[in-house]
Amino acid sequence: MSGVTVGEGALRSICDRALQAVDGDQAEVVVIARNAALTRFANAAIHQNVVSREAELRVRVVRGTRVAMVTTDRLDDEGVRLVARDASDLAKITPENPTFGGLAGDRDLVPAPSAYVERTAEATPLDRARAAKQLCDAARGASLSAAGYVATNMQELAIANSLGVWAYSAATTSDAELAVLGDAGSGFAQRLSLDVRTLDIAGCAREAVDKAKAAQKPRDLAPGTYEVVLEPYAVRDLIAFLGSQLTGNAVEEGRSFVTGKLGQKVTGDVTLVDDPFDPKGLPRGFDLEGQPSQRLTLIERGVAKAVVYDSQTAYRTGQKNTGHALPPNPFQPAAPMHLRLEPGTKTREELIKESKRAVLITRFWYTRWVHQLRTIVTGMTRDGTFAIEDGEIAYPVKNFRFTQSYHDALGGTLGIGRDLSLLVPGEQFGLQVSSYRVPALRLGAFTFTGATQY
Amino acid sequence: MLGSVERDLAHRALDTARTRGATYADARFVRRAVEDVLVKNGHLQNVDRSDIFGFSVRAIADGAWGFAASPVLTADEADRVAALAVEVARASALTKREDARLAPVKPVTATYTTPVEIDPWTMRFDERLQPLLDADAAMRQAQPTLRTTRASYEIWREEKLFVSSEGADIAQTLYETGASIAAESVGNGEQQIRTYPGSGGRSQNTAGWEYALKWELAKNAPRLADEAVALLTAKQCPQDIRTSVILSSNQLMLQCHESCGHPIELDRALGTGAAFAGTSFLTPDRLGSFRFGSEHVNIAIDSTRTGGLGTFGYDDEGVPASEGWAVKDGVFVGYLMSRETAAALGKTSNGTMRADGWSRLPLIRMTNVSVMPGSAGTLEDLIADTDDGIYMDTNRSWSIDDKRLNFQFGTQLGWEIKNGKRTTMLRNPTYTGMTPEFWGSCDAVCSESEWVMWGTPNCGKGQPGQIGHTGHGAAPARFRNVRVGVVN
Incomplete structure (x- = not known):
């Protein structure tokens, strides 16, 4: 690899030095090295433009069942030595945790498709500014205003532990987001590619501009329960919320909608998989403990089939580790990070055409749990909401507030789009995690509990 | 140092x-x-x-x-x-x-x-x-x-x-x-x-x-x-009714954060977060004249107050901490500003630019945006003064639209109020409304003795994302004719 990465050899050396410097029964080292760049624009001009080189070295030391973790952003020799010393010292004074099952051991990793593209890692400020200008110009050409960003990222992840675990990956992403705003109504589009050369800026601009033009002068539509067609941006929200509950930890804490229901029908005729090896996703074959990530069918034609585990939740609950650990944290220790809602057979246009009276939703906004166990979520529609009448997009409508059980909504699935969109990954703990490939959906009932004046 | x-x-x-x-x-x-x-x-x-x-x-x-x-x-x-x-x-x-x-x-x-x-x-x-x-x-x-x-x-x-x-x-x-x-x-x-x-x-x-x-x-x-x-x-919170609501101090804190603190960010009001966080109903033409709430509503911007999570000596542009008003006697009178956004309005910065660590760009962030105390006495005094309503305590769910108008909040705990007394515990309480109407329905804010400086260490903003630490003082307050109970 090039000079834009730290490189596998250098990261392995850092991990080895940290492991050698540790005083404990077991130890784990995680390094995240990242070059992050984001060019942000609004009112059709760039107003924030940032580039940062970031690093994180986390050392977890185990003495019996005493565990401590210390993080630094220094990768130099002294930084490595100090963080290993501090973690070792801290592990000596922490109380025992009898629920700790020890670090996960060495297991063979299955290679995943490469997610690294050199040209993306080498993207320049001018590359991003030109793409931003293209998006701004497209909106201006339609007498509309543009806001959004263009980003390129390179991240390396290295994991080693004293039981022989070693895992390394380098990955790149380039993504663009565009909201196009008129006096009354807006549109939205997003694109993501591992390779900045294939990032579809023109398509992003066209989609958002067309949507914004159609969204002007929205009408009132009374809140209530409607059939809906969800664009992939909105579907992602459903899948992200439900995915967060398809974990061993959520089941253990009794807050998952599949608690006690594995093997039972829990929602509609949809299939949700976590596929770390999907070549059209953001593949990575191991988790944040360096364990092999399994491809899992979480929901198969509406039947709950599996939840994901990290080593510690698996140990506590007597289950098998599926290799889905996030960086060690007590609130969400594991997550499905490569979710794909399996496609159906319909085009987006067919989903709309089959709807006699429905609401077309571009995306959701500010969605929050109201009741996790029932998967009730509230949020808003945004950037293009339309009435469908007799199979046609009839007119734009003002945005709604919804309050809806997400798994109940999927329970009424009437149609599934055939085309999957790869959407911008969620970010946690300084790492891009949780990629989504989802289709458009047609759902029989979705409850809007309030409206806006725009 | x-x-x-x-x-x-x-x-x-x-x-x-x-x-x-x-x-x-x-x-x-x-x-x-x-x-x-x-x-x-x-x-x-x-x-x-x-x-x-x-x-x-x-x-x-x-x-x-x-x-x-x-x-x-x-x-x-x-x-x-x-x-x-x-x-x-x-x-x-x-x-x-x-x-x-x-x-x-x-x-x-x-x-x-x-x-x-x-x-x-x-x-x-x-x-x-x-x-x-x-x-x-x-x-x-x-x-x-x-x-x-x-x-x-x-x-x-x-x-x-x-x-x-x-x-x-x-x-x-x-x-x-x-x-x-x-x-x-x-x-x-x-x-x-x-x-x-x-x-x-x-x-x-x-x-x-x-x-x-x-x-x-x-x-x-x-x-x-x-x-x-x-x-x-516990009894399920009544569904889709209108009644008086008393919010606990820590719930009013979040109500203030979401429906006043964010919309008074001048970068948001000028549209620089339009694709992500959204814009603001508090546009510059409304500064100094728009009725945000009732005369009981006074919301301060104060980065000098001891203990607040938005308290410091200088912001990340070198502007000194300051105190002022966002809402005075119910009228919108002040923004959170940076040097650049202040210049756009011909003003000077009130020192609100803060970055999440070394790797992020300073953004306009809430400092301490606080609902100042009123004269309604203690929480028990306010409940005693309420014939019929619901007391809602400690946030569980929060959502607001991209102009900061349409909100819906849920709290962990509710209590029915009948004839000036707490009677029955309620589960899953929620309430919803539109920001100016809601604050306009405020008819009482408890006194200084009930006022607490809360701190939220988890306020998200910006792309790339940043976590901000913001302070909010609040005392319990009462709102009339609020839509309550929106659980599907």
């Missing part, structure tokens, strides 16, 4: 930026130490310390902004980062419509340190841990059927150095402490949670360990546990 080594690197970076053509530049060095500890179900589940240190350069070149950052603290890297910031600025100029302008600020040489009574970083680890173990045990002893108990704290020390090409040189050391407990129950087809002292758990202040002790976690643990279990069989 950061010193000569960082100062020398900062000046080197600024020299490089100037040489490369920057007309303005600043350098920020930030070292942040954090310790997070969590006890779960009786055991120490997590001890996580971090010590993160790096720097960034922000520059204007060709009339546009650039920013670059790195954790490598060497002279060569200072040169590289400064040159990159200028290169990024020149790229930004590709879409420039007008030159970046900064409202004036007097450059100062200054230091500031958060006043603390007990420096948590000098305590023994077991001294900090014991209150959590005690509180967690007290919850499980009171209610052994609880599914999950948690007790946590976070301590924080951030050393910052800001040096600008205009001559500012400001070193600060900020301390924060926060602590919380949570009890979760499952049964009867329900899952319920109670947290203390704040919503989502932790309330945090710029303070020392005295702030963690003040909440008496173990003393409050049995009550919290009892409430979490009682909620499983």
Whole structure:
């Protein structure tokens, strides 16, 4: 690899030095090295433009069942030595945790498709500014205003532990987001590619501009329960919320909608998989403990089939580790990070055409749990909401507030789009995690509990 | 406090930026130490310390902004980062419509340190841990059927150095402490949670360990546990009615954060977050005349108040902390501003630019945006003054639209109020409304004795994402004719 990465050899050396410097029964080292760049624009001009080189070295030391973790952003020799010393010292004074099952051991990793593209890692400020200008110009050409960003990222992840675990990956992403705003109504589009050369800026601009033009002068539509067609941006929200509950930890804490229901029908005729090896996703074959990530069918034609585990939740609950650990944290220790809602057979246009009276939703906004166990979520529609009448997009409508059980909504699935969109990954703990490939959906009932004046 | 080594690197970076053509530049060095500890179900589940240190350069070149950052603290890297910031600025100029302008600020040489009574970083680890173990045990002893108990704290020390090409040189050391407990129950087809002292758990202040002790976690643990279990069989909150609502102090804090704090961010009002966070119904043409709420509503912007999570000496543009009003007697009168956005309105900055560490660009963030106390006495006085309504306590769910108008909140706990008395516990309470109408329906705010300075250490903003720490003082308040009970 090039000079834009730290490189596998250098990261392995850092991990080895940290492991050698540790005083404990077991130890784990995680390094995240990242070059992050984001060019942000609004009112059709760039107003924030940032580039940062970031690093994180986390050392977890185990003495019996005493565990401590210390993080630094220094990768130099002294930084490595100090963080290993501090973690070792801290592990000596922490109380025992009898629920700790020890670090996960060495297991063979299955290679995943490469997610690294050199040209993306080498993207320049001018590359991003030109793409931003293209998006701004497209909106201006339609007498509309543009806001959004263009980003390129390179991240390396290295994991080693004293039981022989070693895992390394380098990955790149380039993504663009565009909201196009008129006096009354807006549109939205997003694109993501591992390779900045294939990032579809023109398509992003066209989609958002067309949507914004159609969204002007929205009408009132009374809140209530409607059939809906969800664009992939909105579907992602459903899948992200439900995915967060398809974990061993959520089941253990009794807050998952599949608690006690594995093997039972829990929602509609949809299939949700976590596929770390999907070549059209953001593949990575191991988790944040360096364990092999399994491809899992979480929901198969509406039947709950599996939840994901990290080593510690698996140990506590007597289950098998599926290799889905996030960086060690007590609130969400594991997550499905490569979710794909399996496609159906319909085009987006067919989903709309089959709807006699429905609401077309571009995306959701500010969605929050109201009741996790029932998967009730509230949020808003945004950037293009339309009435469908007799199979046609009839007119734009003002945005709604919804309050809806997400798994109940999927329970009424009437149609599934055939085309999957790869959407911008969620970010946690300084790492891009949780990629989504989802289709458009047609759902029989979705409850809007309030409206806006725009 | 950061010193000569960082100062020398900062000046080197600024020299490089100037040489490369920057007309303005600043350098920020930030070292942040954090310790997070969590006890779960009786055991120490997590001890996580971090010590993160790096720097960034922000520059204007060709009339546009650039920013670059790195954790490598060497002279060569200072040169590289400064040159990159200028290169990024020149790229930004590709879409420039007008030159970046900064409202004036007097450059100062200054230091500031958060006043603390007990420096948590000098305590023994077991001294900090014991209150959590005690509180967690007290919850499980009171209610052994609880599914999950948690007790946590976070301590924080951030050393910052800001040096600008205009001559500012400001070193600060900020301390924060926060602590919380949570009890979760499952049964009867329900899952319920109670947290203390704040919503989502932790309330945090710029303070020392005295702030963690003040909440008496173990003393409050049995009550919290009892409430979490009682909620499983409590009466469901009435659905889709209109009634009077009294919000607890910690719920009013979040209501203020979401429906006043964010819409008074001037960058948002000027549209710079339109694709992500959205815009604001509080547009500049409404400044000074728009009726935000009733005459009982007074909301202060004050980064000088001791303890607030938005309290500091200077912001990350070198502007001194200040006090003023966002809403006075119900009228919208003030924004949170940066030097650049203030210039757009012909004003000067009130010092609200803060960055999430060394690697992020300063953004307009809430400092301490507080609903100031009224004259309604204590919470019990306010309940006694209410014939019919619902008291809602501690946030559980929050959502608001992209102009900050249509909101819906849920709280962990509700109580029916009948004839001036709390009567029946309610589960799953929610309320919804439109921001100006809601604040316009406020007819009473409790007095100073009920006023608490809360801190939210988890406010998200910006792309790339940043977590901000914001302060909000609030006392319980009453709102009339509120739509309640929206659970599908």
